[in-house]
Amino acid sequence: MRVGTHLELLLSVLVSAILATTSVACLDGQCNDEIAGCDTAMAQRCHPEEAKAQACLTNADGCLVWTDTAICGPHDKCSADEGAPMCECDHGCEPQTSQCMAAVVQVCDLDEYGCLFWKNHTDCSLGGSACTQDGGQASCGGCVDTCQAFGQGRCDGAVVQTCTNSGDGCLIWQDGPDCGATGQSCDDSGASAVCTGACTNLCD
Numbered sequence: 001m002r003v004g005t006h007l008e009l010l011l012s013v014l015v016s017a018i019l020a021t022t023s024v025a026c027l028d029g030q031c032n033d034e035i036a037g038c039d040t041a042m043a044q045r046c047h048p049e050e051a052k053a054q055a056c057l058t059n060a061d062g063c064l065v066w067t068d069t070a071i072c073g074p075h076d077k078c079s080a081d082e083g084a085p086m087c088e089c090d091h092g093c094e095p096q097t098s099q100c101m102a103a104v105v106q107v108c109d110l111d112e113y114g115c116l117f118w119k120n121h122t123d124c125s126l127g128g129s130a131c132t133q134d135g136g137q138a139s140c141g142g143c144v145d146t147c148q149a150f151g152q153g154r155c156d157g158a159v160v161q162t163c164t165n166s167g168d169g170c171l172i173w174q175d176g177p178d179c180g181a182t183g184q185s186c187d188d189s190g191a192s193a194v195c196t197g198a199c200t201n202l203c204d
Contacts, residue, residue: 031063038066046078046085053078053085075115089115098138100131105138128170145171153193155186160193 038056041064045054051072059065072078072087079088093099093108093116100106103125106118124131124140132141147154147163150171154161158180161173179186179195187196 031061038064040064044069044080044085046080051076051078051087051090053087073111073113073115075111075117076113089113091116093118094136097136099136100133100138103131103144105131105140127168128166128172129168143168143170147171147173151192153188153191155188155193158184158186160186160195162193 040056041058043056045066046052047054047066047068052068053070053072054066055069056064057067059067070078070085070087075090075092076087077090078085080086095108095116098105098107098121099118101118101120103123104120105122105124107121108116109119111117122140125144125146127140128144128146129140130142130144131138148171150163150165152163154173156173156175159178160176162176163171164174166172176193177195179197182195184195184197187194
């Protein structure tokens with residue numbers, strides 16, 4: 001758990017009090033408690049919907065408003081279990097573990113605040129393989145064919161692609177010539193994909 005000191009919280013409260021605006025708490029020059037949402041000065045809470053701590057502070061017009069005192073990190077949560085609200089890690093995984101997210105291997109990593117979260121590591125589909133899970137560890141393995149027959153051709157825009165072996169038994173699409181580079185187009189209406197049309201001479 002990442003715990004802020006009382007001094008840090010007090011400083012945050014003082015800074016926020018100085019920066020507090022009046023637009024949400026005033027109506028026709030009068031304090032509007034229903035809009036402001038708090039009626040006890042220096043009361044503290046975790047925001048009911050967002051990961052941040054707040055305090056009930058007086059703004060420049062003398063109106064009490066809920067004011068942000070701490071904005072939690074992307075993998076934090078706001079907790080008031082030990083009294084004053086503070087940001088603490090909301091760990092999303094166990095150390096030294098990995099998992100599959102579709103074809104992507106994700107590893108349990110630490111963010112800048114020391115919170116554990118799932119981080120994308122390897123996209124197995126780029127090598128034509130699948131992500132496989134074994135207990136708390138994930139890895140690329142097996143075979144996921146992205147094409148059906150060795151030597152098969154197709155067009156990917158103006159690029160000729162051919163179905164080839166990835167080296168581990170998987171059939172994957174391999175980029176070939178870019179027909180657009182010579183002013184031609186790719187045609188896969190026949191048995192294979194080829195560049196067609198008059199080419200543009202790119203050299204003198």
